[in-house]
Amino acid sequence: MSTEHCVIVGGSHAAASIAAALRQEGWEGKISIVGEEPHMPYHRPPLSKAYFCGEKNEHELLIRPESFYEKNDIDLVLGSRVVGIDREAKKLTLHDGGEIPYTKLALTTGAKVRKIPFTGHELPGVHYLRDLGDVDEIKKYVTEGASAVIVGGGYIGLETAASLRKLGMKVTVLEAMSRVLQRVTAPELSAFYTRIHTEEGVDIRTDVTLEEITGDGKVNGVRLADGTVIDCKLVVIGVGVIPETELAEQAGLVVNNGIVVNEFAQTNDPDIVAAGDCTFHHNPIYNMDIRLESVQNATDQGRIAAKTLCGNPTAYSALPWFWSDQYDLKLQIAGLSQGYDQVVVRGDTTSGRSFAAFYFKEGRLLAVDAVNSPKEFMMCKKALAAGQTADPNKVADLSIELKDLFTAP
Numbered sequence: 402m403s404t405e406h407c408v409i410v411g412g413s414h415a416a417a418s419i420a421a422a423l424r425q426e427g428w429e430g431k432i433s434i435v436g437e438e439p440h441m442p443y444h445r446p447p448l449s450k451a452y453f454c455g456e457k458n459e460h461e462l463l464i465r466p467e468s469f470y471e472k473n474d475i476d477l478v479l480g481s482r483v484v485g486i487d488r489e490a491k492k493l494t495l496h497d498g499g500e501i502p503y504t505k506l507a508l509t510t511g512a513k514v515r516k517i518p519f520t521g522h523e524l525p526g527v528h529y530l531r532d533l534g535d536v537d538e539i540k541k542y543v544t545e546g547a548s549a550v551i552v553g554g555g556y557i558g559l560e561t562a563a564s565l566r567k568l569g570m571k572v573t574v575l576e577a578m579s580r581v582l583q584r585v586t587a588p589e590l591s592a593f594y595t596r597i598h599t600e601e602g603v604d605i606r607t608d609v610t611l612e613e614i615t616g617d618g619k620v621n622g623v624r625l626a627d628g629t630v631i632d633c634k635l636v637v638i639g640v641g642v643i644p645e646t647e648l649a650e651q652a653g654l655v656v657n658n659g660i661v662v663n664e665f666a667q668t669n670d671p672d673i674v675a676a677g678d679c680t681f682h683h684n685p686i687y688n689m690d691i692r693l694e695s696v697q698n699a700t701d702q703g704r705i706a707a708k709t710l711c712g713n714p715t716a717y718s719a720l721p722w723f724w725s726d727q728y729d730l731k732l733q734i735a736g737l738s739q740g741y742d743q744v745v746v747r748g749d750t751t752s753g754r755s756f757a758a759f760y761f762k763e764g765r766l767l768a769v770d771a772v773n774s775p776k777e778f779m780m781c782k783k784a785l786a787a788g789q790t791a792d793p794n795k796v797a798d799l800s801i802e803l804k805d806l807f808t809a810p
């Protein structure tokens with residue numbers, strides 16, 4: 402009988418991945434998942450999409466059914482925040498004073514929303530969106546025909562705008578930069594999403610600064626720096642996330658824009674691994690140190706962490722990929738476009754609703770954003786993972802078949 406006990410802190414994508422992979426890898430000891438949220442691990446992406454629109458219920462969000470945890474003898478300690486790690490004694494302290502001993506520890510504490518203390522941000526009707534509870538609260542303020550303001554034109558902001566339009570609200574998106582999705586996509590994509598949202602009735606305002614959220618007992622509007630007032634009964638703020646590293650820092654683990662882990666998902670304590678949004682790690686494909694906010698990374702790095710814990714270390718080397726659903730548009734992103742110096746569009750971003758944008762650096766393919774183009778996404782993902790590139794002068798030529806675009810490294 403094994404005396405090992407792996408405790409996984411955090412109860413989301415990375416946690417579920419580690420727990421499942423531990424059993425697959427033959428871990429015979431005890432496994433516990435300690436999560437602050439009261440829910441079993443659930444898919445977070447539908448929160449701003451299908452769950453928000455009422456197309457999926459809470460049960461349909463579950464990553465694994467309850468029976469999976471029972472069958473695999475995985476203990477779920479939900480609604481419990483870990484407040485301290487004693488690495489010498491190898492035990493965790495919970496918010497209620499309880500203690501849990503461990504022999505191996507996995508940190509999957511994810512990310513938390515970046516909060517900006519705008520005047521009026523504490524008014525009822527002003528929300529951030531990160532977990533299920535947030536969406537349930539936001540939905541209390543959703544009324545057909547009423548107005549909502551979204552602060553932040555990133556993926557979460559735009560997905561929420563699309564969902565609120567589906568639910569019949571009037572929506573204004575406020576973006577401080579000169580275009581939406583500026584941090585993550587090329588100008589062509591920003592222009593495309595601005596066009597679509599405008600066609601769908603969203604009022605997108607860029608280069609604007611939110612001065613104040615107004616209200617009397619509950620939110621009734623926002624005031625911009627130029628004096629413009631927009632009436633609304635709901636404000637959703639989506640201005641990014643920061644890694645949840647408090648616990649790791651307190652425990653003396655190395656933290657730098659995330660918990661620093663090596664290619665085996667190990668922290669500087671050999672008995673502690675970490676995976677998901679909370680980690681800062683090296684990506685060998687791009688030869689870059691990165692922190693990712695994606696289900697792909699949480700799941701894949703989680704598997705790597707489990708292998709390490711089971712004494713079968715395997716280096717993490719996955720091509721990052723991501724998606725975003727807005728209206729009938731499925732954006733699928735293969736690779737990382739950071740540092741690109743050229744964008745070539747295959748298809749047309751100015752009319753229609755499908756195309757693929759290829760990002761290059763010094764003529765070498767870095768990443769592809771594919772909108773309603775699953776074939777392009779799949780082929781580019783495969784090519785990028787295999788280290789292939791494409792000729793930027795040929796990509797826009799639709800007479801050349803997609804499969805003929807890629808060339809060996």
Ligand SMILES: Cc1cc2nc3c(=O)[nH]c(=O)nc-3n(C[C@H](O)[C@H](O)[C@H](O)COP(=O)(O)OP(=O)(O)OC[C@H]3O[C@@H](n4cnc5c(N)ncnc54)[C@H](O)[C@@H]3O)c2cc1C
Binds near residue numbers: 446448679697
């Ligand atoms: C609305 C929304 C839409 C998204 N859409 C997409 C998408 O379309 N595609 C995509 O790839 N990604 C998307 N993402 C990002 C994706 O959900 C995250 O990358 C993923 O959830 C990361 O998983 P994780 O397990 O690393 O961390 P998280 O999901 O952040 O989970 C961390 C968990 O740890 C818990 N926790 C933290 N500290 C403690 C502690 N001390 N004690 C106990 N528990 C603790 C937290 O409460 C949380 O439940 C979206 C995210 C949001 C919020």
